[in-house]
Amino acid sequence: MNTETSPAPERADFIREIVSADLREGRCDTVVTRFPPEPNGYLHIGHAKSICLNFGIAEEFGGRCHLRFDDTNPVKEEQEYIDSIEADVRWLGFDWGEHLYHASDYFEQLYEWAVELIRAGKAYVDDLSADEIREYRGTLTEPGKESPWRNRSIDESLDLFERMRAGEFENGARVLRAKIDMASGNINMRDPILYRILHTEHPRTGDAWCVYPNYDFAHGQSDAIEGITHSICTLEFQDHRPLYDWFIDNLPVPSQPRQYEFARLNITHTVLSKRVLLRLVNEGHVRGWDDPRMPTLSGLRRRGFPAEGIRDFAAMIGVARADSVVEVEMLEHAVRDVLNRTAVRRFGVLDPVKVVITNYPEDRVEEMDVPNNPEDESAGTRRVPFSRELWIERDDFMEDPPKKFFRMAPGREVRLRAAYFVTCDEVVKDADGNVVELRCSYDPDTRGGAAPDGRRPKATLHWVSAEHAVPAVVRLYDHLFASPNPGSGGRDFFDDLNTESETVLSGCFVEPSVVDVPCGQTVQFERLGYFCVDPDSTKDTLVLNRALTLKDTWAKLQAQGRHDTA
Ligand code: ATP
Ligand code: MG
Numbered sequence: 001m002n003t004e005t006s007p008a009p010e011r012a013d014f015i016r017e018i019v020s021a022d023l024r025e026g027r028c029d030t031v032v033t034r035f036p037p038e039p040n041g042y043l044h045i046g047h048a049k050s051i052c053l054n055f056g057i058a059e060e061f062g063g064r065c066h067l068r069f070d071d072t073n074p075v076k077e078e079q080e081y082i083d084s085i086e087a088d089v090r091w092l093g094f095d096w097g098e099h100l101y102h103a104s105d106y107f108e109q110l111y112e113w114a115v116e117l118i119r120a121g122k123a124y125v126d127d128l129s130a131d132e133i134r135e136y137r138g139t140l141t142e143p144g145k146e147s148p149w150r151n152r153s154i155d156e157s158l159d160l161f162e163r164m165r166a167g168e169f170e171n172g173a174r175v176l177r178a179k180i181d182m183a184s185g186n187i188n189m190r191d192p193i194l195y196r197i198l199h200t201e202h203p204r205t206g207d208a209w210c211v212y213p214n215y216d217f218a219h220g221q222s223d224a225i226e227g228i229t230h231s232i233c234t235l236e237f238q239d240h241r242p243l244y245d246w247f248i249d250n251l252p253v254p255s256q257p258r259q260y261e262f263a264r265l266n267i268t269h270t271v272l273s274k275r276v277l278l279r280l281v282n283e284g285h286v287r288g289w290d291d292p293r294m295p296t297l298s299g300l301r302r303r304g305f306p307a308e309g310i311r312d313f314a315a316m317i318g319v320a321r322a323d324s325v326v327e328v329e330m331l332e333h334a335v336r337d338v339l340n341r342t343a344v345r346r347f348g349v350l351d352p353v354k355v356v357i358t359n360y361p362e363d364r365v366e367e368m369d370v371p372n373n374p375e376d377e378s379a380g381t382r383r384v385p386f387s388r389e390l391w392i393e394r395d396d397f398m399e400d401p402p403k404k405f406f407r408m409a410p411g412r413e414v415r416l417r418a419a420y421f422v423t424c425d426e427v428v429k430d431a432d433g434n435v436v437e438l439r440c441s442y443d444p445d446t447r448g449g450a451a452p453d454g455r456r457p458k459a460t461l462h463w464v465s466a467e468h469a470v471p472a473v474v475r476l477y478d479h480l481f482a483s484p485n486p487g488s489g490g491r492d493f494f495d496d497l498n499t500e501s502e503t504v505l506s507g508c509f510v511e512p513s514v515v516d517v518p519c520g521q522t523v524q525f526e527r528l529g530y531f532c533v534d535p536d537s538t539k540d541t542l543v544l545n546r547a548l549t550l551k552d553t554w555a556k557l558q559a560q561g562r563h564d565t566a
Contacts, residue, residue, distance in 0.1 A: 013319040015260055019057055019230055028229040031063030034101075035089070036219070036233075038070045039081040039203070041274035042289040042296040043088045045310065045331070046265040052314035053262070054232055055094040066226055067096040071104045072218045074202040082203065084289070088297040092307050099226075103218045104204045106225055110213045111165065113221065113251045114176055114194055118157045122250060123194060124150055125160040126177045133175070136182075137190055143183035144190040150179060164197055167210045171197050176211075180246065188243045192216055220244040224253035231257045234264040235323070265317065266325040269479035269498075270295045271486050276493050285497060286480070292534075292545050293480040293501050303477065304522035304532030304547030306342070309335030328479065329554035336548055339522055339530045344372040344379055346517075347417075347462045348510040348525035348544075350474055352391035354437045354466065357422060360388040365465070368448070370418040384511050386419050389466040391509045393527075396461045397438060399427055406458035408438065415460040417526065421446040462526045469509035472542040475534065476503040508544075515542065522547050 012020075022028050033054040037043060043051075058065035067089060071077050089096070117123035126149045128136065138144035161176055163169065176195035184190055194217040199210045223231045231244075238261045248256060265272065272295060280286050280294070289296055292303035300310065313334035317326055347370075366386045373379035397408040408414050413423040420442040428437035445452055449460070482498040483491075510525070514533075517523055522532040529549040537543045 014321065015053065015230070015232060015262060015319055016057060016060070018260060019061055022229070023061060030229070031058060031061045032066070032227050032229045033058050033063065033232060034066040034068045034223065034226065034228050036068045036070045036222075037085050038073065038076075039078065039085060040073065040076040041081060041278055042084050042294075042298055044272050044274070044277065044295045044297065045267065045270075045300065045313075046272040046295075048092060048297060048310050049265040049314050049317065049319075050232070050234070051089055051092055051094060052311055053319055056314075057230070057232075063229075064099060065094070065096060066099040066101055066228070068101040068222060068226070069103065070215065070219065070222075071102050071202070071204060072212055072215055073198075074200045074212065075198060077203055079203050084298060088301075091301060092297065093311060101222070101226060102204055103213075103222050104202060106218070106222055107205060107209055107213070109225065110218060110221060111211075114213070114217070115158065115161065116251065117178065117194075118154060118161060118176075120250075121154060121179065123157070123176055123178050124152060125157045125164070126150070126175050126191075127173070130172055133193070137187060138182070140187070144187075146182050147177070147191070150191070161195075164195070164211050165209070167199070169197055171199055173197060178217075178246070180243075186239055186242055188216070188240050189246070192243060216240055216243050217247065220247050220257065220259070221251065221253055223257035224248060224255050227255045228257045229255075231259045233259060233261055235261045235321070236264070237261055261321070262319045263321055263323045266323070267295065267331065268325055268328045268484040269481050269486070270328055271481065271493055279494075280480075283494075285494075292475070292547075293477055295480075301520065302532075302534065303545055304530055305335045306338050306522065308342075309338040312338060325485070327554060327557070329552075329557065332548055333552055333554035336530070336550075336552055339524065339548070341375060342373075343522050343524045343530055344382075345370070345374070345526050346511055346514055346523045347384060347464050348472070348474075348508065348514065348528060348531065349391045349393055349462070349464050349469075350505055350508045350525075350528060351394040352464075352507065352509050353394040353397060353435055355390045355392050355422070355463070356437055356439050357388050357390070357420075357442045358425070358439050359441045362388055364388065365467070366419075366447075368418050382513055384418070384513070385465045385468040386416075386463075387465045387467050390416070390463045391466055391469055392416075392438075392461050392463050394435075396459075397424070397435065399435070407461060408459070413443075413457050415446075415449050415457045416463050417460050418449050419447070419463065420444070420449070421451060421457055462528075464509045464511050466509075468512050470512055470515055470542055472508045472510050472514070472544050474505045474508045474531070474544045474546060476505065476546045477501060478503075510542070510544070514544075524550075 035054045055065045126147050136145045175193045177191045180189045182190045195211045198212050241259050244259050290298035290302045313331045367383035368386050369381045370384050401409040422440040422442045424440050426439040430436050478501050480501050481496045483496040486496040487493040519533050522530050530547040531544045534543040534545050
């Protein structure tokens with residue numbers, strides 16, 4: 001191995017290799033990338049893959065990454081989306097500095113270039129209707145047919161295009177098309193539409209325009225204006241690349257960007273299409289774009305997934321050209337890894353049953369020192385109040401336990417975490433036979449959770465002092481879609497919705513310090529999972545979301561030698 005070459009970036013993938021070679025061989029001096037969202041919805045985890053790739057490459061190779069809004073379709077675009085996209089990219093941990101751009105910044109330049117194409121005989125105004133244009137376009141196996149307007153004079157096209165801009169015509173009355181090749185094997189090259197008439201206000205340019213460029217006519221030229229060196233996008237744009245290059249070659253653009261495609265992210269039990277996500281919101285299947293079940297960045301954030309976990313996931317899945325489906329458990333694994341390291345531990349009881357310690361003084365309250373994170377001593381300890389009446393988890397008790405159940409049962413001693421050993425002496429039931437109270441006695445010599453004689457109970461339970469407990473509503477989440485591949489086999493996505501994706505538990509109790517946990521910070525309730533405070537919380541009601549349980553099914557699948565699903 002040659003140790004004298006400059007260090008390769010930490011992770012090599014085919015795009016990083018291209019960038020690395022271009023820099024090494026002098027095809028560019030600095031790498032300039034961009035993330036180009038269309039502001040017609042909230043960003044989802046698929047976008048996070050693209051953000052981590054574009055911003056990551058710029059960072060690793062000492063270049064820069066632009067945030068550019070691809071705002072060429074005012075019919076679907078809104079300021080709310082623009083604001084959320086900026087907030088989400090920042091939250092994910094990336095910074096575009098002063099390089100915030102909009103395709104709409106270039107509308108005047110793009111218009112001038114369109115006029116130049118007409119002058120050069122490479123574009124024309126077409127009067128065919130949208131349906132006719134579709135009909136004339138041909139199919140994958142049949143060539144298209146030329147429009148009768150294709151050979152109208154340059155002057156006539158120039159005049160009509162100017163009048164399109166001036167607002168003389170209705171939506172859909174005319175379009176501007178490139179004159180390329182109606183027989184091309186690539187349908188994108190069959191005289192693609194460059195401009196259409198849309199009498200619609202634009203979130204940024206207001207009513208300055210009533211003709212808007214199509215994506216293809218805006219994207220490459222915007223890249224060229226900004227000096228983008230590597231225009232990285234998903235595979236569905238591969239067939240658009242010849243057109244991308246055609247514009248770069250046929251217009252006096254100030255630089256020569258190149259487009260590279262990678263496979264988009266797909267995740268099991270998840271739909272990553274803004275069109276479907278918008279329907280979920282509009283039809284009320286979820287609480288909004290930021291519902292904790294949504295794969296949007298704002299949803300994942302509200303669910304309690306830290307940005308670091310999402311970045312780690314993006315690094316784990318890598319970048320390739322082959323389409324694949326990643327198991328959602330892998331995302332959960334990456335997030336759990338971060339939370340296990342960073343989340344402070346707290347006590348919470350989701351399904352409480354009362355414990356009364358009969359030999360504990362009625363008015364006594366002790367403050368128990370409990371470590372905040374057994375994985376991280378520097379997280380310190382906190383004080384948790386302990387008293388005569390406590391809540392424990394209902395399923396931590398069994399009156400008639402089977403062999404492998406080691407938790408509380410009549411006559412058996414268990415440890416209350418960081419407090420005392422207690423033994424259940426008596427079970428109190430209501431008229432229907434439900435357990436309503438467990439009367440226990442404690443051993444005062446076991447304070448802190450250890451006995452002087454070294455005896456060790458087989459189970460350690462979490463608890464919350466009844467007098468000090470804070471009531472909470474806890475929302476548990478499961479996959480939004482029951483099927484691993486929603487909508488496959490020709491089914492409607494919406495038929496695959498999981499009707500039990502959210503379970504709301506009321507009557508939960510958490511230790512008092514949880515009221516100080518800020519929104520957006522995730523804690524671990526010992527033995528239960530990771531939880532965060534939901535913004536729906538009020539002064540009187542604490543609402544918590546369960547981000548994840550503690551069970552790592554992905555790690556288990558890996559151990560069994562299963563790596564991916566298709
Ligand atoms: P959707 O299909 O969800 O509507 P889109 O591609 O229309 O998404 P854009 O706002 O145009 O959304 O996407 C911005 C960038 O994010 C594009 O470069 C696009 O290629 C990339 N991107 C979108 N979805 C994914 C995904 N699932 N995986 C990776 N990159 C993606
Ligand atoms: Mg798009």
